[in-house]
Amino acid sequence: MLGYIIRRILWAPVLLFFAALFVFVMGEFAPGDPIEVALGQSYTEERAERLRELRGLNDPVAERFIKYIYNAVQLDFGESLSRRDRTVWELLAPKLKVSGQLFLAGIIISVTFGLPLGYYAASKQGQWMDPAIVGSTLFLMAIPVFFTAPLLILIFAVNLGWLPVGGWDGLFSTRIILPALVTGIPGIAGLVRMMRASTLEVLGQDYIRTARSKGLGEFVVRRRHVARNAMIPVLTILGFAIAGLFSGSLITELIFGIPGVSSFALQALSARDFPVITTLALIGAGMLVTVNLLVDILYAVIDPRITYD
């Protein structure tokens, strides 16, 4: 077990190193000159050359990559190529904060609706409620964000006038409600399905029968024995959820006009601002790797039956 965790922890930086290398090579391979884009109208040969020299873009690729990694390890991600005199971190931090808040709100919505619904569906197995809930989750999973976003805007912002149409005002404002719902809905569907499946599995276990037969009340059995054990496999969805942070929020951010990471990443791509893109990829991959590792460890901590050997 400990060996497994140590192996995983040692492997993570290697993975991140290669992830950075991959994005770096893509940046070299991609055509388009970031300096040309950055200078725009005021482009002249000498200026471009001076800027390139200044930014170290004339150094060999390998040297630049090693330098980047050396600095990145110390959490210094270098300077942006498209915005002058701004470090990548300065530009990224506020965007990450916005996306993080949106993500958090989405997760809260997914969990508060998803877990109880899944549990409820499982306890109503064999009745009409169960297939109805499961059927509607398939529906919810397939509904594209392009659809839920305008639909919710039309109902709650335009017709009812309860909520603003778009924009961003932080975690504690009414502006976050619609985008959070939009990002949370696919998560609800996923959680309902997982929670239902694992609750059903737990309900069929011997220890549930034991608990009942020793005379425990139904409430205690459900709460202590069923719900708790059913939550374990649901933990894995956390990993997926982090991965969904980018895909789910991309369209949402664009439609609602939220100044988050995704729209920033698109801008950086068209400006060929590869320090920004590499850093984003590193952060994304780093989060994914860390969360998956944490989930695996948590798994073993919560459920002593799980070993990794």
Add this chain to the structure above:
Amino acid sequence: MVTTTADVNDGIPVVRERSLSPFRMAMGRLFKKKIALVAMAILFVLYFTGIFAPLIANHDPNTINLRSTQEGPSSEHFFGTDRAGRDLFSRAVYGIRTTVIITAVGLVTGSLFLGVTLGLLTGYFQGIFDAFVMRVGELVSAFPDILLIILLAATLRPRIVDLVRNIEDWTGIDGLVSSGAADFFVISVALLPLSWFGMMRLVRGQVLTLRTMPYVEAANAIGVSTPRLMFTHLLPNTLAPIIVSASSGLGAVAGSEVILSFIGIGIQPPHPSIGRMIADVTFQGGGLVSVLRDHPEQLLTPIVIVFAFILCWNLLGDALNDVFNPRTR
């Protein structure tokens, strides 16, 4: 079981039992599922529409007609016209064709070719090759999907377009770039990471358990060649999970194509695609809200189509899983 009494031997009918293969039995169960049938019917209509797009569309999808913009549905324009007076029905039909091509190419290249072949090879030979491919897969899945897809599409596009231009010059075939063939190529390559690793892991896992089975040992013992062992003995037995995974994966491929075209790095204008149609409505002029109020059909048409693609592939994948998986049956 099917019993036939076809043979007659000395006047006594011989009852010969012909057992159905598990695969045909599963298919029989599939055809009894109403939801699966509906999903398959809708997918059939979509794919038929895509394949025969030029025959079905009643207008040119790109012809701009400023005399008839923002019209409602009529017998001339079934779904009405957009801001530039283009016929929405024809645009939708050609957009479906785009998605149909991308899902088909994605299925064949990513899941079937790369995923299944690598899965068979790694599962059977194991060793260094297996370790290498698995590490590459881990690297690919360390990126958030959409980030990797966007990165690939954005950086590869100019290179691929150049390449296709060169091919045009060498071969003298005109119009590859202008026909949008290069776009399809870009998207297909960008979507590869989405499909191959999941499929590969699945096949590899199956092969790992299968290769210890007595029948594989027996085949080995009588000197069956390795390719024959892989393709005639191992592959058919991994077919069920392959079908299930491919079917549910295609929904994701269709959705990703729409997202790529929506953010402007997939199919390039003026070529019609579902994602472009949604983006046209969402980002152009008067804004989303006014379109929703005055011309909801402009947004509904493309959205219902994406929805149908994703939902039907998911439903079919679910049904196939039920049908093939003895535990959930």
